[in-house]
Amino acid sequence: MRPTPTSCNARVLAQSSATLLRQLPRTVASRRAASSACGGSPSTGLNLAASRNPLSTVPSRTRTFASSARLYSQVSTDGSEWKLAKVPNRGVVEVSGRDTVKLLQGLVSNDVKILASATEPHAPALVYAGFMNPQGRMLADVFIHRQAPLQDGSPRWLLDIDSRTLPSLLAFIKKFKLRSKVKLTDVSNEYSVVQAWTSAASQPNSTVTEQLSRDPRCPTIGYRGVVSHETHATLRDQIASVEDEEYTIHRIMQGVAEGALDVPEAASLPLENNLDYMHGVDFRKGCYVGQELTARTHHTGVVRKRIVPLQFYLLGTPAPDTLNVDRGATFQLPAHLAEVRSKPVASASATAKPARGKAAGKFTSGIYNVGLACLRLEQVQRWTDASNPTSEDGLEMSVLSADGETTLLVKPHIPKWWPEPPQPADNNDPQE
Template structure:
């Protein structure tokens, strides 16, 4: 697991890696130490489809420690996304009118464009907690992610396939290169220090909806050169692992029904301006 250095942060993003240095799962960790409701420990947010697999993996590394793991079906996670880009960049917290019903309210650690994360009881209504909020749906949330080029979950980061640096883990504040040790550190650190990252997960806009595209479909340049692989998306927005040498070129792939789909990659606004890992 690659984590940030310990500091005052109450929310951290990380990837759980396998011994080969490839991503198994992406997670957000929340510190509950000193919580007024009496909770003490760490809350782990993950793709709900792999929660049981993560539980099993955590128990493997328990090793005689007096640590307990449990699922939290009584809690709900909310993403607070401002309705306009200017509001996303504001420093102030959302206006919470029922703070006693909020377990966690922290900035999304991955990028300021993802707003805030809020953890409440599953029976609580967000309209009663955050003033002037409009409850959206899951599709709107994922559409926003794909628009800004932020991966999340096993569809975007296939377990055992995705490499953390190619998946922009550094850009999402999810790793420290001055602290260790963690499973998979050797490959990650070596790649970072040699500075050789030839592919990156990038947002793409396609000429046809992504639902007809298989995960891992090969991308090509107009001249037929290999350019990467498609990962996932919604409607005409998606994420693809693209060779940086071809990132500015028009690309194409074939859908499952044999139709050629064209796509264009863009560089996310929240990436470092120099395009290098920090």
């Protein structure tokens, strides 16, 4: 008897089901192994960090460049325990009302509409972005935290910004508010801004992942949240609490700019502050204040300066291979926006005419013997240890301490989490 189509389909279905059942144990085991390697829950196979923010699911695009191996040095770590710190110099502004999304969408560099999609799976509770003036210069960096909506369903968000720029930024927002149904309230006294982090090898902490949101700026920066003082006290009981400066050290070691010192008002471009690398710019969203120059800079692909971490060391001492913080450093750091200069390494010829140095960039902030500076990438690529020069075209960098009495040598480092290498050196770079 010729088999009917129905019986054939049933046979195929039965064979497929049997195959799937045989493969299921292997699939579950592989998923559990992958979840464990990625910091997820072994029992569910879910990555708790990724469930807070879809940006954490983006595969890493970090590259290694043999030609600049000494610049791509490892950051030393000390231990794997979770740490919790209150972020210093932060203010909090509550933005609420039915026009909240429309107002902020036209003012910041990132797409805030994803915060309004609270009912969608994996909708983030935190967005990182920047405010710019009409000329495309940064006014401030900002974290936007989604909160429970108002009783009428209108959005209620918290802006996590530097307290030193809060008054001027509020005035800037109010210029565009006009008749928008938006209420702005300074609630800095009601909340604390906290950051939790650990080494990459540590297991996820349920307290952290439930109370805080994944910080999208770089893979190792940790979790961030705006919490009430009561919640902050509870977190301190469950997570090792450390001094504020420990977060500053951690952030600088990752090469992450933050606040009024690293982002001086109307003085730099968002891409110079690595907002594109730190998921702080959406190049597909519509118009916003400062968008034209930001988009043009991105599409031309020319970013000559960027914020990089650096380490200071004294004349006569070897250049550090690894970015390390020395809490015993006694020298005075440079003044804010002090000029970092570069010059060719000592020539092998005693009769060689000394070349005039160049302005490499400006120092923004630091602690102990480490800091951040906005440096010209062409010169960063040419950095060479003057005590052991490896290139005839190499440069050494230095900056004066704040009192002007000490010359500090500078070793720049390129963060390994950067998704792209620095642009090629420009040999026609003019003297400055």
